Amino acid sequence: MITGYIFILSAAICWGLIGIFSSLAFAQGIEPMEVAFWRALLTWICFATQAVIQGNTRIDVKDTPLLVVFSLFGISLFYISYQYAVKTGGAAFASVLLYTAPAWVVVFSYFIYKEKLTRIKIISVILVIAGVYLISKTGGNASGSHSIGVVALLSGICAGFCYSLYYTIGKHFSKKYTSANLFLYLLPLGALAILPFVEFTHKTPLAWTALISVSVISTYIANYCYYIGLKCLEAGRASIVATIEPVVAALAAYILFGEYFTFLGYWGVLFILTAVVVTIYEK
Template identity: 40%
Template sequence: MDIRGIFLVLSAAVMWGLIGVFTKFILAENVTALEIAFWRAMFAWVLFLAHAKYMKAIKVQRSDLPVLLSFGLVCVTAFYASYQLAIRDVGVALAAVLLYTAPAWVAFLSWLVLREAMNAAKIACVCMTVAGVACISLGPSLFSGNHIDFSMFGFAMGLVSGLTYALYYIFGKKYLHRYSTPTIFVYALPFGALFLLPFVDFVPKSPSTWALLFAMAAVTSYGAFSVYYAGLKRLDATHAAVIATFEPVVAAVAAFTLFGEHFGVWGYGGSMLVIAAVFLVILGGNRATRIQNGF
């Protein structure tokens, strides 16, 4: 396996794992979750625009603009907003775990939209993910009788972030595979930010807050996607996806170290089920590919 490819994908996972850290520090400056999502999209757009201009890869077919607009609405507006709101309401670690319900959503949506077979591995992935989420959200109250202070809105936003993250795959496979990553985001990011705009309450910001917002966009959007796709050129998609599951580990360690966040036994058990489901569906898909290719 290509060591440089591993390093690149691992770097992307670390960058994505820092989304919650940036969010927590910026929220502490009285910037709302939705304003954070807006500036993350806009600053990342500036960087992707410069990249696309350098590549001379800005033009797209006019007939693809509605799809790019829809991608911006779902995978920028809804995804960026829901994930920031989840971090705000349920914390960095839990939001990252709920984000990684995405493979279960992918399995279901691939069957529903792309007509891909719903094999045993995918069904098991969905069941394990549902069980894991139930352990995280309901385990303490159902099995120990303890009442927990739990934000159902934040929990729902975490699940929405997983769903909209999964739609990156659906859009990419069905519609946007002809374009490079910078080209797609040149159109999707400003559309996504525009849809966020009516819901944003802008507040005055210090230079340090502006610096945090720009750094967040540069690291967790432009930087992470750039190094991830560079790593994909050196690794197969299965290995890259497995390595990327390091993201919730980074988020959990950062949340515990910086903010004192931790799960109970049911939370950790549910988290392990969700991450195990990720590995199962990825490795199951890799096995199916080998069989189709005659290996």
Template identity: 30%
Template sequence: MKKILPYIAISIAASLWGLIAIFVRGLKESGLNEMEIVMIRVSFATVFLLIIGFTRYRNSLKIDIRKIHLFVGTGVLSILFFNWCYFTAINMMNISFAVILLYTSPAFVTILSFLFLKESLHAKKIIAVVGTIIGCILIAGVQSNDTSSITLAGVIIGLGAGLGYALYSIFGKIALRHYEPFTVTLYTFLVATVALLPFSGIWSKISILLDPTVLLYSVGLGLLPTVVAYFLYTWGLEKTESSIASVIATVEPIVATLVGLIIYSETIGGIQIVGSLLILISVIIVNLPKRGKGLAASENIKKAPIQ
């Protein structure tokens, strides 16, 4: 039983990520825009992380202020950009396609790591990148008759979510050379909150935020698919190989698809399903360990649970 507990934890974390659309669409229907929803997520997550930090990780709270630029990279250039693109995509198209486009991040990581971190670009990575590109073309090239038909703008914004998530892998990898994962996560959300606060316009929506339903969605978004999912995924990742964890995490688009089908009565075309499967297969391929070797520990950040 102990051997499968990490797998269960990772599956639950991925399932919680798959439920994000419920909170995002609930807040959107309450009159909040995507940037305000991003502000809600990062600020509530920051509060929860600070409480956890002061009660359990006090030794991980101190940083060198001269390295604050590391968290500008993870918090502003990645988290804020990624969340805005992802939440916008969720509200523009089928939930399943928004999350699948998010899963293009390993392809972006492969390219960015090759360009900026000088990591090798072998055949397996190239195949995965090509598969991801073809999958995106299949998703984008099919027209639908329902109200959530795919548009070029929606696909570009969805790919922006994948790029933003990939940027966390680049900036986060550098930050992890100096700090523990909890420290990186806490200051990522803290810097994101401080940076967005003056521009989010959230103060003009105080009356909406005080509504019990909106408050429930807000707490749920900051807690369940953010803080709780992070700790479950991290705990599971510490006890299993990162490649296995990444494959198990593909539960996320499955849950997201079910949410779209069951709760929002969304429809999916056959060619779009093929494109989605192609992207998921590419994710699995790029995360398979090399023959006779496990993935290096430094690769773990590529699967960092900052979703």
């Protein structure tokens, strides 16, 4: 169990650094769209190597349509929206808004799977909405007296929506494929969908370091650690431990970039993370 906690914590820390590495790339003149593209492509190289070595390259042709949809929303739109959330709202802001995902899952489950709306689920959704409202109205960066812009807010919520697909569509595929096997096909499709919108720029060694870090450390290694941890811990506990991700992001963003929330903003963060924990606990 201790080993499981170590791997899950490692995954959360790696995920929490996505915004930090992305911000470093932005500072070197790389635009969000290009960061999203390289994240998909470089991470694909890692997963493809693992899949080939392990011999996990099979795919059921019947799954192709859903794989394409998952790739467009779970990779292309997710990576793009998250990068824009980081650039326009800050690393901590983007990480917190990512955790609106469970609220989306509750909504999907009600309308698509006809799951019952329990009191806990309703409270969780209300907490998420209240949390997003407080954060959006009280600022999420070093100029904490200003409201978050529309682009930042929509990008963050969109990222949370796309991330929720990993709980629904991703869960469906996890029964048939390993993560390496699944990402072997998802990532190149996602990268190709982003490619037409990318304007490539000259990259300094620091820019390449940031791009490689967000791909290898914050995506591939994070995913690898998380699934190793799941072998030692039940999914509920692992998910709760993983909520340390926005805490890591907030601390790193404050130390490196001076980003912070206002008093009410931190209450908004608490509302969102509380909603995540109680939703997971109910399951």
